[in-house]
Amino acid sequence: MEMAKSSTQLGATESLRRLFGENSDFLQRKEIHKYVRNLTSRFVGPENLKTNLIQDIYVLSRNYFEMDDKAISSSFDIKEAATKMVVDLIVKKVIGEMESEAVRELGLCWTAFRTNWFSFSYSVLGTTVYRFVKMVRLWTLIEPSILSQETTPGILAATVKLVADHPDVMEELKREHDAVIENQGDNQAGLTWEEYKSMTFTHMVIKETLRFTSAQPTVHRIPTEDAQVGGYTVPAGWLFFGIPLVHFDEEKYEDPLKFNPWRWKGKDLHGTLSKDYIPFGAGATLCVGSEFAKCIIAVFLHHLSRFRWSLDPKTRVLRRYMLMFPAGCRVEIAKELSDQS
Numbered sequence: 394m395e396m397a398k399s400s401t402q403l404g405a406t407e408s409l410r411r412l413f414g415e416n417s418d419f420l421q422r423k424e425i426h427k428y429v430r431n432l433t434s435r436f437v438g439p440e441n442l443k444t445n446l447i448q449d450i451y452v453l454s455r456n457y458f459e460m461d462d463k464a465i466s467s468s469f470d471i472k473e474a475a476t477k478m479v480v481d482l483i484v485k486k487v488i489g490e491m492e493s494e495a496v497r498e499l500g501l502c503w504t505a506f507r508t509n510w511f512s513f514s515y516s517v518l519g520t521t522v523y524r525f526v527k528m529v530r531l532w533t534l535i536e537p538s539i540l541s542q543e544t545t546p547g548i549l550a551a552t553v554k555l556v557a558d559h560p561d562v563m564e565e566l567k568r569e570h571d572a573v574i575e576n577q578g579d580n581q582a583g584l585t586w587e588e589y590k591s592m593t594f595t596h597m598v599i600k601e602t603l604r605f606t607s608a609q610p611t612v613h614r615i616p617t618e619d620a621q622v623g624g625y626t627v628p629a630g631w632l633f634f635g636i637p638l639v640h641f642d643e644e645k646y647e648d649p650l651k652f653n654p655w656r657w658k659g660k661d662l663h664g665t666l667s668k669d670y671i672p673f674g675a676g677a678t679l680c681v682g683s684e685f686a687k688c689i690i691a692v693f694l695h696h697l698s699r700f701r702w703s704l705d706p707k708t709r710v711l712r713r714y715m716l717m718f719p720a721g722c723r724v725e726i727a728k729e730l731s732d733q734s
């Protein structure tokens with residue numbers, strides 16, 4: 394936490410420096426940092442979220458839950474659905490209208506780079522790693538898009554997996570969302586900001602998922618002077634990889650390896666940062682997309698809770714550089730018996 398707050402110099406390994414060159418935008422982000430933050434906040438900050446985005450998120454995500462009158466069930470990969478939605482809501486607005494093939498290529502390049510850069514020669518022409526390195530001059534523009542595309546769908550998928558593994562949580566969510574729908578009466582065309590904020594248990598589930606998965610596993614920093622971390626000295630100029638271990642500290646969290654949304658009952662559900670809770674980082678580089686990400690997850694849970702649903706048993710979560718779902722995250726939804734008549 395202290396390290397994340399103390400320095401805005403983001404760390405990069407020697408190999409990354411050689412790969413991109415010392416002066417690349419990718420590494421020398423300090424100068425353009427404020428610009429990127431402002432640009433992203435404009436798109437996903439609370440004002441735009443309240444007035445426009447929440448409704449767009451509601452409508453776009455609802456499309457995945459539509460079924461023919463005669464169908465009684467359907468299925469889709471919820472991680473892929475969220476990725477497409479983020480592309481529609483953010484990437485196209487930040488980068489401008491792109492051919493869908495170009496968006497796909499951008500995603501593929503990033504995925505290949507993220508998983509292979511340390512094990513694959515970047516100078517081999519034609520490889521996706523090579524192409525990504527060539528494209529990285531666009532970094533300033535694509536950074537928010539990449540960050541939003543990588544993290545949020547992964548956390549949504551992790552949330553869905555954890556809920557599917559905990560029937561008591563699924564039941565409580567259903568109760569909460571049934572009540573929201575009932576209160577809406579005939580007016581079920583969307584979700585208001587107030588309704589979103591009133592979903593107390595949903596926010597407890599999201600908060601616990603973010604604690605439990607620590608989705609962005611490391612922050613990288615290079616301290617400008619010697620720093621103390623957990624009784625160790627990190628010398629100035631060294632590269633520090635920080636992991637939010639505080640999320641699993643027994644003194645802060647009772648039974649920390651248990652997924653237990655009820656631990657947040659009566660606590661602050663909307664703050665993104667405290668001494669013991671840092672899923673969105675801390676300090677000058679604190680995530681600017683946190684509320685947007687939480688809103689996407691809550692709205693998907695809202696739609697999901699209208700159905701009986703289950704998760705493909707092949708769904709597995711791997712923790713590599715990011716959370717990964719090698720077999721996707723497919724949900725099967727079925728109409729309630731009463732809706733089938």
Ligand code: HEM
Nearest residue numbers: 540541544545548608609612672673674678680681682686
């Ligand atoms: C659940 C989803 C998300 C998680 C867990 C997450 C996590 C983080 C973390 C830990 C950082 C700090 C990195 C560091 O200090 O080195 C960060 C920064 C950032 N995030 Fe997120 N993020 C999420 C969603 C998003 C979304 C949806 C967007 C944009 C639409 C976004 C945009 C950014 C940006 C632009 C930064 C860099 C801020 C800066 O350098 O000043 N994030 N995020």
